[in-house]
Structure formats: structure tokens, C-alpha cells
Amino acid sequence: MTYCVAMSLHEGMLFASDSRTNAGVDNVSTFSKMHVFDVPDGEHQRCIVAVNAGNLATTQGVVSQLRRKALVDEAHILNAPSMFDVAELFGQAIKAAISHAEENQLTQSSVDFTCTFLVGGQIRNEAPRLFLIYPQGNFIEATSDTPYFQIGEGKYGKPIIDRVVRPETPMAEALKSAMVSFDSTMKSNLSVGLPIDVLILKRDHLKPSLRYRVTEDDAYFQNIRKAWGQGLRQVFQSLPQPDWFHR
Helix, strand or coil: CCCCEEEEEECCCEEEEEEEEECCCCCCCCCCCCEEEEECCCCEEEEEEEEECCHHHHHHHHHHHHHHHHHHHCCCCCCCCCHHHHHHHHHHHHHHHHHHHHHCCCCCCCCCCCCEEEEEEECCCCHHHHHHHHCCCCCCEEECCCCEEEEEEECHHHHHHHHHHCCCCCHHHHHHHHHHHHHHHHHHCCCCCCEEEEEECCCCCCCCCCCEEEEECCCHHHHHHHHHHHCCCCCCCHHHCCCCCCC
């Protein structure tokens, strides 16, 4: 399993994804689930970021297919006129990859070939946009009411983001909430783990402003983990008992 989150804020966009694909006593594997498609300058200048959850072979197939089409097709994600068109191309690639995998499985098995993507970014002369793309190829767009999306094991890290993140939230605060969200998820689910890939795309910069990998040795993440745990315990201990407890 995995956990990915993406936020669309006034300052720009934030993406974060874990990198664990297997979690067992003696079998832990890591693969980056963050992919960047960019055109640094010119008429088609853009920066597109995708993070994914689901079957690893399928997600790698989707990304490979999109990169190949950018080399051989007339219309592709590196010259699509809008982020909406980019989302449509991702949806088509996801449907094709899942269909191909299901048609070519050698035996009837319980393997789940589905995958989900968060795709966001900015194209020159367009505002930043963020999409959640489902295995069926359809998608929804982030709005001011729902400025963030999660995929994978999102339920454990959802409460902190729900309470903190709004479109006007400063990027530094959003990043802090994302780190707490990942720590809460890893505390409750072994299938999500470090390293965490982080990318920040500031509005109108059209290139990553920050790309960073949070590892086990990262001092900031360890401080966040410790301070959040201690803070929760302190707040919990300060809560009053119900007035009907001793009746």
C-alpha cells in the first residue's frame, strides 16, 4: 500500500508520497511514486507532477506510456493546451494499462491491477490545477472547498489536514501538516514508510521550488514526530473527565 497527498494552495502546490511497496518481516521494498514531466521554457512551458498509489507494475506502465507518447505522438502531456487535457491523457493511459494487464494475466488470480493518480501542476498562461484520477479514467478537480486530495492509506492522516489546510494556508504550515499526516499514518499502518518524497511548486514559477527526500535520519521529521506525540499526550491528559463518570 502507500500514502500520497497533494495540496493546491494560493502560494502554489505541494506533493508528498511515501516510497514503500512491500512491508513484511523480511521484505521491505522502496520505489519512488513521484514523477515530474516538465518543459523548462518556450511556448509549451509547464511543470506537471504526478504521484500514484496502487499496483506498481501498472503505475510504471502508465508513466512509461506517457513518456513514450511524448516522443512519438503529435498530442501528448508536454504540449497539451491545459491541465484538464493532461488529466484526460492520464485517464486514458490508466484505463489502457489496467486493461492490458488484466487481459494478459496468465492465471485467474486475485491480483489487483488498479491504480490511482494525483496529477497537478501549471501550464504557461493557465492557473495551477490539481486532479484526482480514478482507475476508471475519470477524474475530479480540487476546489477552494476541497483544496487537497489523498490516495492510498489516507484515513489515518486525514484529521490533521482537515483541521489545518485551507487554500490560504501558508506553504510552510501545509508542509508541517503533511509531515504530521505521514507520521500519523506510519504510526498506524506498517505498509506506509519512509522515505517521503516532497515537491513544492510555487505559483507561476513553472519549475519545482523544492524537491526533497525525507529519510529516517532527517532531524526535522524526527523532531516533528516527537513533538506531535508529546503534544497529543499532553492535550489528552488535560481533557476533563465526563461529569457523569462518577455517578
